[in-house]
Amino acid sequence: MSIIERDALKFAYWVPNVSGGLVISNIEQRTSWTIDYNRKLAQIAEASGFDYALSQIRFTAGYGAEFQHESVSFSHALLESTSTLKVIAAILPGPWNPALAAKQIATINHLTGGRIAVNVVSGWFKGEFHAIGEHWLDHDERYRRSEEFIRALRGIWTEDSFTFRGDFYRFQDYSLKPKPIDPQPEIFQGGSSRAARDMAARVSDWYFTNGNTPAEIGKQVDDIRRKAAENGHKVRVGVNAFAIVRETEEEAKAVLAEIIEKANPDAVNAFGHEVKNAGKASPEGEGNWAKSSFDDLVQYNDGFRSNLIGTPQQVAERVVALKRAGADLILLGFLHFQEEVEYFGRHVIPLVRELEAAEAAQKVAAE
Numbered sequence: 001m002s003i004i005e006r007d008a009l010k011f012a013y014w015v016p017n018v019s020g021g022l023v024i025s026n027i028e029q030r031t032s033w034t035i036d037y038n039r040k041l042a043q044i045a046e047a048s049g050f051d052y053a054l055s056q057i058r059f060t061a062g063y064g065a066e067f068q069h070e071s072v073s074f075s076h077a078l079l080e081s082t083s084t085l086k087v088i089a090a091i092l093p094g095p096w097n098p099a100l101a102a103k104q105i106a107t108i109n110h111l112t113g114g115r116i117a118v119n120v121v122s123g124w125f126k127g128e129f130h131a132i133g134e135h136w137l138d139h140d141e142r143y144r145r146s147e148e149f150i151r152a153l154r155g156i157w158t159e160d161s162f163t164f165r166g167d168f169y170r171f172q173d174y175s176l177k178p179k180p181i182d183p184q185p186e187i188f189q190g191g192s193s194r195a196a197r198d199m200a201a202r203v204s205d206w207y208f209t210n211g212n213t214p215a216e217i218g219k220q221v222d223d224i225r226r227k228a229a230e231n232g233h234k235v236r237v238g239v240n241a242f243a244i245v246r247e248t249e250e251e252a253k254a255v256l257a258e259i260i261e262k263a264n265p266d267a268v269n270a271f272g273h274e275v276k277n278a279g280k281a282s283p284e285g286e287g288n289w290a291k292s293s294f295d296d297l298v299q300y301n302d303g304f305r306s307n308l309i310g311t312p313q314q315v316a317e318r319v320v321a322l323k324r325a326g327a328d329l330i331l332l333g334f335l336h337f338q339e340e341v342e343y344f345g346r347h348v349i350p351l352v353r354e355l356e357a358a359e360a361a362q363k364v365a366a367e
């Protein structure tokens with residue numbers, strides 16, 4: 001594998017397995033949460049150079065997203081419709097326990113040649129937990145549980161006679177058969193509070209964070225990588241972004257302005273209220289959404305902050321700036337998924353590859 005292939009930035013897209021699109025706005029969104037739309041989207045994505053698709057888990061409607069397909073079964077359906085794409089299934093400790101999750105994912109790993117991965121999410125939506133009769137734990141307790149969940153997943157997948165004595169989960173001489181075949185399922189996690197970062201620095205393969213500027217992403221990356229190195233652990237970083245790529249910068253900016261102008265204020269404010277249970281409720285008051293403005297919240301995961309809004313050249317340069325700040329993967333949301341995933345693959349990814357090749361050549365020349 002060449003240095004360029006090894007260091008190549010990965011691209012992922014959000015699977016629209018919940019209704020309403022990725023922005024809380026009445027602007028037209030040519031997208032759909034149905035399986036037919038999503039199968040075709042997954043095929044377009046893998047043909048367009050995308051490496052991963054990320055599904056979402058939600059049990060109830062919040063502010064939009066009236067209909068929600070379950071993440072693991074939906075991810076499996078997408079894997080069955082594709083041949084190279086990896087699909088990351090969101091899993092929420094609480095509704096899932098690690099014994100069932102490990103078994104489910106191991107089977108899908110066998111059925112799909114190792115293309116399934118998981119995103120262990122820790123929960124921010126108290127109303128959803130109440131609706132389904134799940135205990136609502138304090139912020140950092142949720143992460144303590146998620147960390148045990150991840151340790152249990154890994155132990156079950158790799159050890160025979162797995163024994164684990166946690167505060168949330170217990171295993172006694174458990175041997176899962178069959179275990180996953182290689183490549184082993186990768187473990188992603190979402191969240192950016194202190195507890196989320198510390199968990200990433202100890203156990204996760206990938207740390208997903210909300211959209212942000214290269215400078216702010218750089219601070220998170222330095223923090224996590226320093227702590228991970230102290231723990232003898234390696235973690236990679238995925239950054240969210242909502243991409244609006246158009247032939248001219250004016251067009252792209254006009255689309256953003258229209259999204260904000262047509263935002264549903266009641267829904268956005270209600271979402272803003274609910275996400276105070278995320279990073280803001282942590283002991284240090286930091287984390288996802290802790291500093292989000294009204295405009296930021298119109299995109300569920302602060303995706304406008306990454307500023308992938310402009311021409312293909314501008315967006316490719318900003319993608320590479322995020323890579324320089326330490327991102328290993330860019331997670332993308334779009335207004336019109338099928339059309340824009342294809343456009344991104346055709347017009348932006350090749351420019352990113354050119355910029356990456358030029359940087360790699362410079363590095364080699366400097367050595």
Ligand SMILES: Cc1cc2nc3c(=O)[nH]c(=O)nc-3n(C[C@H](O)[C@H](O)[C@H](O)COP(=O)(O)O)c2cc1C
Nearest residue numbers: 056057121122123190191192193196278279287288
């Ligand atoms: C990329 C990404 C995907 C996420 N997907 C989900 C999801 O599908 N379901 C869910 O309940 N939470 C999801 N979350 C929310 C996180 O698990 C977490 O609750 C939230 O980011 C707050 O974390 P913090 O308090 O550590 O900052 C996601 C977060 C990120 C960054």
